[in-house]
Structures are given as structure tokens and as C-alpha cells.
Amino acid sequence: MKGYRRMAGLGLLLVLALAIGIGVYRGKRHRESRTLDIILIQKAIDETNDFWSSIHEGAKMAAREYGVNLTVWGPGSEREVEEAHALIEEAIAQKPDAIALAPISYEETLAYARRIEEAGIPLIVVDSVMAEPVGRCVVATDNVEGGYKMGTYMRQFVDENTVIGIVGHVQGSSTAREREQGFRQGLGEDQEKIVDVVFCESSFALAREVTRKMLEEHPEINMIAGLNEYSSVGAAEAVRDLGLEDRIHMVGFDSSKQEIQLLEAGIFDAIVIQRAFNMGYLSIEKAVWAARGEELPEYEDAGTVLITKENIYTEENQKLLFPF
Amino acid sequence: MERGKSRGRLFGGFRSVRSSMICSFAGLIMFALLIFLVVSLNYTQDTVLDNSVDYTSQLIGQVNEDIDSYISYMENISMIVSINSDVNNFLFAEDAPEGAGEEGLRLPSGSGSVDDVGRQRLAEQVAVMFRTLMDTRQDITNIGIFLGNERYVLNRGWERVNPYVDVTQLSWYQEALQAEGGAVISTSHVQNVVYDSYDWVVTLSRRIRGLDKSDPDSVFFVDLNYNSINSLCEKLHLGDKGYVFILDKQGGLIYHPRQQLLYSGLKTERISEVMACREESFLTEDQYLYTISRSDYTGWTVVGVAYVPELLEHADEAKNIYVLMAGILLLVALFLAAILSDQITRPIKTLEGSMKEVERGDFAHAIIRETQDNEIGRLSGSFNRMTEQIQNLMEETRKVQQAKRESELKVLQSQINPHFLYNTLDSIIWMAEWGKNKEVVVMTSSLAKLLRQSISNDQELVQISQEVAYTESYLTIQKMRYRDKLEYEILVKKEIRELAVIKLILQPLVENAIYHGIKYKKGKGLIRILGYREAGCIYLKVQDDGVGMDAETMSHIYEKHVQDTRSNGVGLRNVQERIALYYGPEYGLSYESVPGVGTTATIRLPDRGEEQRNI
Numbered sequence: 027m028k029g030y031r032r033m034a035g036l037g038l039l040l041v042l043a044l045a046i047g048i049g050v051y052r053g054k055r056h057r058e059s060r061t062l063d064i065i066l067i068q069k070a071i072d073e074t075n076d077f078w079s080s081i082h083e084g085a086k087m088a089a090r091e092y093g094v095n096l097t098v099w100g101p102g103s104e105r106e107v108e109e110a111h112a113l114i115e116e117a118i119a120q121k122p123d124a125i126a127l128a129p130i131s132y133e134e135t136l137a138y139a140r141r142i143e144e145a146g147i148p149l150i151v152v153d154s155v156m157a158e159p160v161g162r163c164v165v166a167t168d169n170v171e172g173g174y175k176m177g178t179y180m181r182q183f184v185d186e187n188t189v190i191g192i193v194g195h196v197q198g199s200s201t202a203r204e205r206e207q208g209f210r211q212g213l214g215e216d217q218e219k220i221v222d223v224v225f226c227e228s229s230f231a232l233a234r235e236v237t238r239k240m241l242e243e244h245p246e247i248n249m250i251a252g253l254n255e256y257s258s259v260g261a262a263e264a265v266r267d268l269g270l271e272d273r274i275h276m277v278g279f280d281s282s283k284q285e286i287q288l289l290e291a292g293i294f295d296a297i298v299i300q301r302a303f304n305m306g307y308l309s310i311e312k313a314v315w316a317a318r319g320e321e322l323p324e325y326e327d328a329g330t331v332l333i334t335k336e337n338i339y340t341e342e343n344q345k346l347l348f349p350f
Numbered sequence: 351m352e353r354g355k356s357r358g359r360l361f362g363g364f365r366s367v368r369s370s371m372i373c374s375f376a377g378l379i380m381f382a383l384l385i386f387l388v389v390s391l392n393y394t395q396d397t398v399l400d401n402s403v404d405y406t407s408q409l410i411g412q413v414n415e416d417i418d419s420y421i422s423y424m425e426n427i428s429m430i431v432s433i434n435s436d437v438n439n440f441l442f443a444e445d446a447p448e449g450a451g452e453e454g455l456r457l458p459s460g461s462g463s464v465d466d467v468g469r470q471r472l473a474e475q476v477a478v479m480f481r482t483l484m485d486t487r488q489d490i491t492n493i494g495i496f497l498g499n500e501r502y503v504l505n506r507g508w509e510r511v512n513p514y515v516d517v518t519q520l521s522w523y524q525e526a527l528q529a530e531g532g533a534v535i536s537t538s539h540v541q542n543v544v545y546d547s548y549d550w551v552v553t554l555s556r557r558i559r560g561l562d563k564s565d566p567d568s569v570f571f572v573d574l575n576y577n578s579i580n581s582l583c584e585k586l587h588l589g590d591k592g593y594v595f596i597l598d599k600q601g602g603l604i605y606h607p608r609q610q611l612l613y614s615g616l617k618t619e620r621i622s623e624v625m626a627c628r629e630e631s632f633l634t635e636d637q638y639l640y641t642i643s644r645s646d647y648t649g650w651t652v653v654g655v656a657y658v659p660e661l662l663e664h665a666d667e668a669k670n671i672y673v674l675m676a677g678i679l680l681l682v683a684l685f686l687a688a689i690l691s692d693q694i695t696r697p698i699k700t701l702e703g704s705m706k707e708v709e710r711g712d713f714a715h716a717i718i719r720e721t722q723d724n725e726i727g728r729l730s731g732s733f734n735r736m737t738e739q740i741q742n743l744m745e746e747t748r749k750v751q752q753a754k755r756e757s758e759l760k761v762l763q764s765q766i767n768p769h770f771l772y773n774t775l776d777s778i779i780w781m782a783e784w785g786k787n788k789e790v791v792v793m794t795s796s797l798a799k800l801l802r803q804s805i806s807n808d809q810e811l812v813q814i815s816q817e818v819a820y821t822e823s824y825l826t827i828q829k830m831r832y833r834d835k836l837e838y839e840i841l842v843k844k845e846i847r848e849l850a851v852i853k854l855i856l857q858p859l860v861e862n863a864i865y866h867g868i869k870y871k872k873g874k875g876l877i878r879i880l881g882y883r884e885a886g887c888i889y890l891k892v893q894d895d896g897v898g899m900d901a902e903t904m905s906h907i908y909e910k911h912v913q914d915t916r917s918n919g920v921g922l923r924n925v926q927e928r929i930a931l932y933y934g935p936e937y938g939l940s941y942e943s944v945p946g947v948g949t950t951a952t953i954r955l956p957d958r959g960e961e962q963r964n965i
Contacts, residue, residue, distance in 0.1 A: 087607070093591070290514040290515070301610070304616060307610075307616065329614060341537075342613040344539060344540040
């Protein structure tokens, strides 16, 4: 009898060992395959906006690649600040593994970004920075670099008669400041030829308006730089409407169908575009790294590309300009 | 030494054969199962890889076929369009002089002249044809014919050409001209020829030749919506990390889900490896399985990429089942091993138990049943025979020993010590010389009684009264010899007088009391003989008030006087042995003694009542 009991004990031990083995194996696999939850809050979710659509696409690609569960939120337009901040609070309540945030406001969003960090959720700042440094990593376009590309390209058209005007988007915004700074650096000493800087509050109509006013005040202007899509397109349309396209050299920033048509029409000499897809991809990649507790760079440049009429349809650029 | 050696052996550490057997079985079974597992797991892995190559090949082969059918359809359209007379007339008919009449459309042969209105009508008819084609096939994005920048029909007829584009500079236009009438398939690109539309397409273009060789350059093109290729590739599911991409003849990307990442250098793709690969598939060192399908028709390469660990996830399920099965098998096998080894070792265990019995000397339960006709069965048989033999031998030895002892005792009983006889006779002579006739008579009759009793030794048992009488005869003689030294009393209860006891047990005690107790005492000594029954036993006691014994003397009491010349020859040891032999070891002789006070010898015998009387 004693022997049987020992046998039963041995059998039980084996079963137990087997069960524990399988359990551990399963558990390990479970841990490995646990999908991270990441929330991306864009400044806007707008099907017609190529920039945010591309960021969305890039983010989705990264999510697929890293096998994370990605949720993308954003207000209908970049002007809905309250809505964007409500979304941040909702995101914190969901306790995701990381949040990638494109701050809608330089000043006001800072408090909400802080709240994300206070909740212990890794924060990746996307596209633009806030009044104070916050977050584990900033994934954005190097705007100074982009502006610099505009300046160095446009310098070839500069002669002693050149007079330059700048149409910015929002006065005091970091992107406008940095792009202008880069543009000036690219022009070098020719930046003295800049006579006026106006702002359009990211509105096409206002951009046309301020450009027209600027040209009335400084009719000698023969070179204009736009600092984002609204200011670039608005300025170019104003120039075209005034019939001055042959006299005025123009350079724009960001990409849209209108900008491409204006570039094809020769109104723009060049435009500088951001790699929005890369920005979306990189922000989710960095969010994954942050959630896994890996080392992160403080700053990640998504990159910019200068497009002229000649290189619109090269293999690389057409993918950037025409994300399907 | 033996033990130490055996411990070194495999499974020698176990204390039973059964455990060793079970462990050996378990070891063997585990070994076999392990080999089975390793082989089947590897086999599964290989099979899964092979299967996924086959599966992926089928899928991407299907993609290639679908693309081929798109392209061949477009090529068919291009053939139909290029020989269409309306198209030819629209493109190549010479301008009719003004006012050639309304019959300008009716042309005598392939080439003729047509006025503006006529050409407008032709354009309208071509547009109708295009419209029909575009309406029936959603995957056609654009379709059109161009004669340089001079005239064109585009899509449904109302789309305009992008005013900033020089059609003749477009690559699909130039390549079509170079191809001399063959169809040219572009890579994926943005079609910018239509005003205000920038669609991703794959363009098929073909030069249209009029009947006259001198006709100017003219090109037909049709755009395949890139989304139809896109969705072909996207709907293929090759796991979460798997994807499909397409390369053109030169290795340029037609479709890749990470095209943007590739261009910006964030990702790389093994394009040169794919282009160089002549096999159906290859496996990269980071566990990606590339499966390749080339189309002879388009020259495109469709590549399916799968992540091997994902493929093996299904294999993992099979693995789990294998491991589980192995576990269950192991348990069942162990259970069977336990039962089997139990059955095999049970006879051995029985044998072992029975051997222990024999070791203890119990032969009655030692015989075991011979259940099996095998080595162990035969061993049991031999054991049984051996046990029987030993039992017989032992029985025989015991009988011989007993017979020997008995005969010895008889010899001892029958003897009256010659010294005693001589001393007594000497005393008689002295008494006779002194004229003490009365004393001579008493002594002589007592000696005669002694002699008679020792001669009649055919009976082993005597009545207690006889034994007492015998002892009294002895005491009488001794009392007369040690005249002033010895007194005696006999106080034996009447109810036990007729009980039988083995003879010659009382006299040696009295002899002992005289020679060791009374003899060394100054003055007179008293010997008292008591007899009574108490608590189921008969007690016979010989008390003396002699010098007594110390513990040292007591411990040697049974060894002394066996050959004592003055004793009657029957030693105490003899008495003790005979009582034990006859009545059992729990009965016998015991001594109590206090030096200077006296000694009491007690014989303890069983009281069997009437039964004892009859013997």
C-alpha cells in the first residue's frame, strides 16, 4: 500500500510539474504578446488635411509594425482648443501605455501635458513644442532646418534689387518663429532685404488680404516666403490675382494640392515640405520605446524636403506629395 | 563492502527491486518520449515552413495573375483603340480645306480629310467609347489619346489637360514612342496629365500608327487605378508582421506598404536580394521568409514576406498538443509500469516475507504457494523444499538432543554418590561397634529406602509424598551423621501430597542447604521443607537458617557441585533444567538469601489439579 501511495505522489508531482511548466510557458508568451495601448492626439483629424492624414497613416504603419493597439483622437480643426484638452483628459482616464500628443496650444496645453506625466503615462510630444520642455521625447520637424532650406534656395534669385516679404501664420508660434529664423539664416547677409513680416492667423482669406496689403505698402517687394500651407497658398493666390507672378519669386512651406498646382504653374519656385508620414511613424515608434522603458533621444527630427517643379514626380517625392 | 559496491550501480540507491524497476521503466519511457517529441516538433516546424511557402506562393501567384489580367485587359483596350477608325481619323485625317461640305466625315479610305466640325464629332465619338470603357471598369482611372500637344481626347471628353504639362515630355509618352507599337507598362506613379487630378496609377501606353507610315507621333494611354493593386496586396494577410510588395522589371518599387519609410531611409528592403534570387523563397537571418513570384507577362515581381515566429504560432498549438500527449502517455506508462513491476515483484516480496519467518524460526507459516511457472515460481518451490528439509533436520536434532539429555539425566538420577554411600556405611559400622543397634536399624533402613527409590527409576514422575519421603530418608541419615548440628521440619500440605512431580528435585536442594548453609554454621541448624499451592502454582520450599549467601555466590549457584564428591550427584543445574524441560521455561528454581540469616530455595511448579494426580 505504501508503494502505491508513493507512486501516486510521484504521479501527482509529475502532473504538477507539467502544469507549472505549461503555465509558465503560457505566462511568458502572454507577457511577450501583451499589446501596448497607445493614444495619439493630433491637433486635428481632418480628411482634407494632407499633413494630419499623413501623420495618421504613418502612425498606423508603426502601430502595425510594432503590434500595438493605436487609438487616434483629435478635434475637427486646429482651432478647437477646448475639445483637444478634453480629449487629453479622456486619454489619461483610459490609462494607456503611452500618449503621443501634438499640443494644440503653446501655452495652454502645457498644464494638460503635465497631467499626463503626473499620471505616470509616458508622453511623446509630436509636431510642436510647448512653452516649457515636457515629455520623454519630441518628434517634430526641424523648422529652422526647413526655413534654412527655403533661404539657401531662394538666395540664387537675390540681386541688388531684391526686396523680400514674409507671410507667417501665427505670430509668436514656435513654428513661425523657427521657420523665419531658418529662412533668415539661409539668406545669410541678404536677410537685410527683408522689409516686412505679416501674419495670417492660419487662414487662406486673411493670407490673401495681408499679402495684398503688404504689396500695397511695399510695391517693390519681388520675393515672398510663406511659412505654412495657409500663408503660402494665400500669398501665392494674391500674387496670381494681382498678375505679379512673373515679377515675384515665391517659396512656400508645407504641401497641398493647391500648392503643387501653384508650383507646377511656376508661381512658387520651390516649396519645403515636412515628412508627415515619418513624423507619425516616429512618434508611435518612440511611444512604444517609452512604454517599454527603453532609452529615448530627447529630440527626433522627422525631416524636410525641398521640392521644385523639376523634382515633383521623382519616385521618392511623389510619395511624399501625394499620399494616397 | 558489498553494500558500498551496489550503491554505485545504476538505481542501486533504491531499497526495493520494484522502485528500481519503476524508475528504469520511467527512464526508458521518458527517453523514448523525448526523442519522439524532438523529432515530431522539428518535423512540424519544417512542415509549417514548407506549407507557408506553398501557401504564400499561391497567394502572391494569385496577385500576379490578377495583375496580369488587369494589364492584359488594358492591353486589349489599347489594341481595340489603336485600330479604331474613329480614333485614327481623329488623329491622322488631314485638315479639310474650309467649306469641304458636310460630307467631310465620310472618308473614301483610311486617310482623308476632315474639317473642324467633323473632327469635333470624331472626338465626341471617341469620348463616348472611352466613357463606356470607364463606366464598365471602375479600375480605369484615365484613358486618352494624344497627338503630341496638338490634339487629344481625354477620359469622358470633358476633362482638360494640365496646362502646365508638356505631354511629349512625360515618360510614358516617350517610352511608348520608343517601343515602336508595343505596349509599355509604367511603374506606379502620380498621373499629372489631367488638370486638377493627381491620381496614383499604373500607366499602359502604346504608340498609334496610322495607315500611312509618315503619320506623326501619337500615343494612347490607359491608367490602372493604383488602388486596385494596393487593395490586392493589402487584402493578403500574411500575419501581423507580414506584407506584400511588388517590384518592376528594374527592381523599382511599384508597391510597398512602407514606401515612405524606405525612401526616407528609416527602413530598408532586400530588393537586390530579391532581384538576385532565383529560388522560390529565401529565409533571412532575422527570421523573415521571402516568397517570390515573377510574372513573365509584366516582368513584375510580387514578393510575400512572412515573419517566421508568427507562422510557427500555429505550430506552437501542435507543439502544445504533442507535449500534453507526451505528458499523458508518460503518466499512463508510469501507472502501468507500477502495476507491472508490482506483479513481477510480488512473488519476490512474498518470498522475502517468508524468509523472514524462517529467520525468526517460524516454519509453520513459511511455506508459500507456487503461483507462477517461471524462475520466481521455481525459486519459491526450491525455497519450500529447503524450508521443509531444514525443518525436518531441526526436528531431528531437537529429538536427538532431548533423548541425549534424558538419558544423561537418567544416568545421573540412578547414581547414588559412592562417597555418600561410603560415609553412611562408615557411620553404620561405627554405630554397630558402639552397640547402638537402634540407630543402626534406623540408618540402614533409611539407606535402604534411598537405594530402593533410586533403583526404581523407570518412572519419571512420583507423588510429592514419595519425593518428600525420599528426602526425609536422606535427612534422617544426615541428621544421624551430624548429630548435634541438624534439625529438620517437614510442613507439606496434605492436599498436594498426592500430586505428581518429576522426581529427585527436592533432595538436591536439601543437600545444598546442608553443605552450604548448615555445615558452616556454629551451633544447630534447622532445615524446613514447605509445600503448598498458591495462585495456580505448587510451591516447594527448602529453608535453612545457615550462613546464607552473598550475591556473588548466588550467581554461581547452578554451576557448582555437579561433580561434587560429597553430593548425591544431582546438581541444582540439573534440577532446574529438568523442571524447565518438563514444565516449560516459566517454571523452575529460585533462591533468596540473606547472609547470616539463611537461604530459601523455591521450586515453582504448575498446578494442574486432578490431572496431575493420576500420573
